[in-house]
Amino acid sequence: MNENNISVKKNNFLKDFISGIAIGIAFIIPGFSGGSVAAILGIYERLVGAIADIAKDFKNSIKTLLPIGLGMVSGVIAMLYPLGWALEKFPFPTVSLFVGLALGGLPSITDKLKGKKRLSHLPACIIPLLCALLLSFLPVGQDVNLFGLTFGGYILLVVIGIIGSCALVIPGISGSMLLLILGYYNPVVKMITDHFFKGRDILTCILVLGSLALGILIGFIIISKLMKFLLKNYPMGTYFAIIGFILGSIPTVYISTAKDAAVEIAKLSALHWVACVLMLIIGAAMSLSLVMYAKKKGLSE
Numbered sequence: 001m002n003e004n005n006i007s008v009k010k011n012n013f014l015k016d017f018i019s020g021i022a023i024g025i026a027f028i029i030p031g032f033s034g035g036s037v038a039a040i041l042g043i044y045e046r047l048v049g050a051i052a053d054i055a056k057d058f059k060n061s062i063k064t065l066l067p068i069g070l071g072m073v074s075g076v077i078a079m080l081y082p083l084g085w086a087l088e089k090f091p092f093p094t095v096s097l098f099v100g101l102a103l104g105g106l107p108s109i110t111d112k113l114k115g116k117k118r119l120s121h122l123p124a125c126i127i128p129l130l131c132a133l134l135l136s137f138l139p140v141g142q143d144v145n146l147f148g149l150t151f152g153g154y155i156l157l158v159v160i161g162i163i164g165s166c167a168l169v170i171p172g173i174s175g176s177m178l179l180l181i182l183g184y185y186n187p188v189v190k191m192i193t194d195h196f197f198k199g200r201d202i203l204t205c206i207l208v209l210g211s212l213a214l215g216i217l218i219g220f221i222i223i224s225k226l227m228k229f230l231l232k233n234y235p236m237g238t239y240f241a242i243i244g245f246i247l248g249s250i251p252t253v254y255i256s257t258a259k260d261a262a263v264e265i266a267k268l269s270a271l272h273w274v275a276c277v278l279m280l281i282i283g284a285a286m287s288l289s290l291v292m293y294a295k296k297k298g299l300s301e
Helices: 003-028 034-040 044-052 058-089 091-104 121-137 151-169 175-182 185-196 202-233 235-260 270-297
Strands: none
Touching: 003 034, 003 058, 034 044, 034 091, 034 235, 044 058, 044 202, 058 091, 058 185, 091 235, 091 270, 121 235, 151 175, 151 202, 175 185, 185 202, 202 235
């Protein structure tokens, strides 16, 4: 193997690792979708294909999934505390940065809308948009007690993991938002930060997080096979749906942030809202620059 091939492989690994970090960070923010980030970064089809084909082509699937998975775990661990602090102290400027990143990255998806557009593509965009928006109006469930679960409680955790993973794979549908609605998001985060990281109740943490992880794995495989089929057979309609999901998730992010904000919105200063606009612009400029650079260098899918 020559040095050029080694260099390309290292660059691809690093690119996928950084993409994984971004997907992991998106998972922490209720209302944001890891699938949206994957689509914007141009790795969605490859990610879905690798998950769907993991049994058929294990070696190549692992080569694709390993750097992304390591990045996701690193992103969650590294950003769980600082992002939680930022969302508590400066909720709207923080989410505005990520909304800007999502908006600036949309050209990476709209570029894939090549071919003849049909009238049927309109509902393919509008219906997902409304579904994503509807999430913000669903009542948030009461937090579940994850300690002292029965066998049925662990089975339910597997089901919750499947639901959460489906939301993670489908762009625009937030897994963390669904977990929040079902009453599992805050208990899981608290279990990780207050118990698992501090070495408390490790066995219970492993059982709970393991059950959730099993459900996520099962859901990943099922929904990835479906998305791979749709992208292969109905690419135009599928990408219109992805755009609809992403656009619908943007107001959902702000609405969910308003519900969860520890500060009173009416008491926020004008400077706070100016910061929101600035962060929105900065985020959009950053992701748009990356999209344009990738297109110039031929790095996009």
